[in-house]
Amino acid sequence: MTHTPVERPQDPTLTARMSEAAAGAWDALRRNPTMLFGLSVLVVMAVLAFGAPLFGLPEPMRQNPINRLQDPSAAHWFGTDMYGRDLLSRVLHGGQISLVVGLSVAALATSLGLAIGLVAGFSRRVDAVVMRFMDALMSIPSILLAIALVSLWGSSVTNVIIALTIPEVPRVVRLVRSVVLMLRDQTFVQAAIACGTSTPRILVRHIMPNTFPPLIVQATYICAQAVIFEAYLSFVGAGTPPEIPSWGNIMAEGRMFFFQNFGIIMYPGIFLAITVFAINTFGDGLRDSLDPRMKRRF
Amino acid sequence: MTLSPPAVPDTDPVLQVDDLRTWFDTRDGVVKAVEGLSFDLRPGEILGVVGESGCGKSITSLSIMQLVPTPPGRYASGAIRFKGRDLLRLTPAEMRRIRGNEISMIFQDPMSSLNPVLTVGDQLTEAIVLHQGLDPRAATARAREMLDLVHIPEPERRLREYPHQLSGGMRQRVMIAMALSCNPQVLIADEPTTALDVTIQAQILGLMEEIREKLQTAIILITHDLGVVAEMADRVLVMYAGRKVEEADVVELFERPQHPYTRGLMRSVPRLGADGEGSATRLAEIPGIVPALTNLPAGCAFADRCAFVTDRCRAEYPPLVPRGPRHLAACWHSDTLPEWTA
Secondary structure (H helix, E strand, O other): OOOOOOOOOOOOOHHHHHHHHHHHHHHHHHHOHHHHHHHHHHHHHHHHHHHHHHOOOOOOOOOOHHHOOOOOOOOOOOOEOOOOOEHHHHHHHHHHHHHHHHHHHHHHHHHHHHHHHHHHHHOHHHHHHHHHHHHHHHOOOHHHHHHHHHHHHOOOHHHHHHHHHHHHHHHHHHHHHHHHHHHHOOHHHHHHHHOOOOHHHHHHHHHHHHHHHHHHHHHHHHHHHHHHHHHHHHHOOOOOOOOOOOHHHHHHHHHHHOOOOOHHHHHHHHHHHHHHHHHHHHHHHHHHHHOHHHHOOO | OOOOOOOOOOOOOOEEEEEEEEEEEEOOEEEEEEEEEEEEEOOOOEEEEEOOOOOOHHHHHHHHHOOOOOOOEEEEEEEEEEOOEEHHHOOHHHHHHHEOOOEEEEOOOOOOOOOOOOOHHHHHHHHHHHHHOOOHHHHHHHHHHHHHHOOOOOHHHHHOOOHHHOOHHHHHHHHHHHHHOOOOOEEEEEOOOOOOOHHHHHHHHHHHHHHHHHHOOEEEEEEOOHHHHHHHOOEEEEEEOOEEEEEEEHHHHHHOOOOHHHHHHHHOOOOOOOOOOOOOOOOOOOOOOOOOOOOOOOOOOOHHHOOOOOHHHHHOOOOOEEEEOOEEEOOOOHHHOOOOOO
């Protein structure tokens, strides 16, 4: 790295290391406005969604039929839906589902895929069996699998997360495996073996951290994908249970009242688009700052 | 060229390679990468192994460390005796205790032999913790000592840096420090200076000499650079197509090379002013190419490139026979070769 070195504490303790890592991350953010923008938007989204109960808005579920299908006003910034529920409150609360599903799917799919991919990449015997299974999983259209699982187990947020995770795992496995295959022949792995390091330790300590840069980037794309798919599944009625407001649910309900109050579809749609755009921007920025070749530009 | 002082006195060898055959089973047949190689390595000795690319010198070092991927590789015969034990007969766990502890290795390319995501300190302490059972604090202290030994300034700071923050020469020093951190009896250096520029090369070689003096580590120095061998080695082993074709103490070898291949190697080293001021004589090359290791001739593998070839060379492989004090050569015509003038 070409940046001016940060003053580093002498004692190599864990806390010192963590503050160093934090300093490095902040440095990378400052150098990469795209990533900073994506991250800021995401933080704002998260605050709006999870802070929604604190903003003094009407309960997202409270019906008020007299005020139904109202246009935006001072009392209801986004107007109301067909039961007179406050649309702003519903959209903000709906963000919780989207973010939880997106993050959970990304975390689950990457950690499962990482574990399987590491072993598959290093052991030829495991590889043959596991990869055939992964190929089979990949041949199932993910949306159909999700619909099948949800109709089998009923609709709940957990089921949506599971349904969206399963088809993503093979993709992560492929990515990790290909990186491991490449790393396995690197001299530093040979050198580690020549130092007497055992195979599990080589996998975890020497190979795994090298798979993180592409994996983290992949995780952001999985997250964005999951946010869209959650909305999609909810929209077709196979996702989040209808009593919980989620962007997909709100849009699905608003479909019928498109001409009376266009906002029911528009506002969650805008929030969804902004969120996905922010995640993808953040991912692109991450890719740039994690790729050592790109790093030289800054 | 300055020649090294005479060889280390006769002591019991620390490492004995005996009739080693490392073969690879490939689609095109069996590649005999190392074929019937034997040599002894004494404590504190620097053994130079020379030969051109593909002559089996790297596979020899990987065989000693048991880093040859099996399959496709296999040890078809032989023994590698280290402190009375045959390394080829050890279990993987027993071998792991020897690697990096009693026998260690440094690689050709210092740019890729350190893990980019771990700090120098992480990598240095790994073998120390693993083999010597020190706690992390003591291991860090030891790592700092090792960086001092290899003359890295500001060891404290370097320990916390990542490989990309170090220069190539610095990284090779770190590799040497890593290799030496457990006081191994044998250090295998596979072309340790090939990827470095000339001034750094001299520093690294000087460092290795110094370490041999200080720690009495025996070093197997694998190289294709005869200059390096002349500078460093006590004894030299010349390999061609997987076999040892000549072995002698360094002075003896450079004064009286007995194998046409060794002579060819020596002639192909450029020398300044060898024929008077600024002369531009054409550098001698060895004609032809190394025969395919899958299809070695019955006779001498060098026959097709040799100026002194006879029918006998093509029919029978020449045995290694003594051609002087502690000097072996595998050539039918060593007796009748013209007088060597360097």
